[in-house]
Amino acid sequence: MHAHKENHDFEPKIIAFVCTWCTYAGADLAGTSRMQYPANTRVVKFPCTGRIDPVFILRAFQKGADGVLVSGCHPGDCHYMAGNFHARRRFAAFRALLDFIGVDLQRLQFSWVSAAEGGKWVEVATELTERVRALGPMREFKELEAEEQWSGVIDTPELQEAYNNIP
């Protein structure tokens, strides 16, 4: 029989942007080794961390992600020689920018996970999921997304009253 699973009130959505050569293989190894980690992680595969544009992270948050994980090869192991070195600088700058805008950086995790580190993948994914679960849903971007979305607020009291007053 399956072990009893605890039900949570809130299941965070975690988007993981991973590089195909290291972290994707590492996550695959975790799977083939039958290691358990929260099923909240949605993996999106990229050729390299250097291909991961900060816009992707932004868009993930806007479209409902509660946490984002970006993971690739360890420095020096990049399949394209220097993709992850460039990514490292870009994400350092992007983190500073997000912090300045007022985004909670605890929801954004960067990691190096090699193809042999299935265990580390499990650890990183679990840690981020549990941290985001404790933080609760990412409200900022979702609220922004709902703002001035006229179709969403069609049921205002004013409109209701106007509707009721139709003879």
Added chain:
Amino acid sequence: MTNSAQTIDPALYAAVTDAVRAEARKVLESGAVAAVVGWQAGRRAGTAMPTIVTDPAKAADLIFSPACVNNLALYLTKAKKEVRGKGKIAIVAKGCDLKALVGLMGENQLKREELHIIGVVCAGVQGAAADRSLPLSEATIAGKCRECTVHTPENTDVTVGTLTELPHFTPTESAELARLEAMTPAERWSFWKEHFSRCIRCYACRQVCPFCYCEQCLCDRNRPQAVETTPRPAGNMAWHIVRAMHLAGRCAGCAECERACPMDIPLNLLNRKMARELKELYGHEAGFKPKEKGPLAEYREDDDQSFIK
């Protein structure tokens, strides 16, 4: 130390104006350049507007005054191809404009040998909302000029004017930056949310930026769409984050975006923050040396990675 009564002597600008006219006539008459990009008096008193002079007789139209706010480097970018098609161009540049020119050279958008740079010593220009009839003072000077470090442009073909001792101005931008940094993330979020919600997506900040010369902006693409184009708060937030990110390490702080913004969004705060962050992280300052890679275009193997697990 700050004295609101202190003003900058207009004689400085008059002397620069004469020297710019003389230099422009000289280079146009000798045929060294095909055109001079500079400022001329605007139609309303006390204003100025960019101009391109090709006739030596018209060199006397050129002026330099506290109203010469525009960054003329914009006219040499890809966005304005017809200007560069004329041949060698002379450009009148303040210290902050020169930083943009240097940045564009570093990005292979301009060649130094195709330019004749007439550097002007600049004590400051007017702020966006300033009364044009008043001399420059604490009340009328632009935010960027309060903390200017490049009053005298360097490595130009010719630099005109002499700098007099300047009054001390309150550094409003650094103060505002420090105030924001001291806030909690939630307070900063509501600060920017309020500002960005006003944005009407006119893209004036993009059109006026010398570094936004991409022929197709990522934010205009719609298959796939990276940034929502509707002027809703969600898309506005994304646009301003992307804009700040794409200028990080390149922006030299001419603050034209902030000046051009019709909704008075403090855009230069973002630019300043990113410039400072990249200086702290990688010791890079934009706009001083051409032919250098920007901090996000190069790397070192021992870069900080304390934020990566």
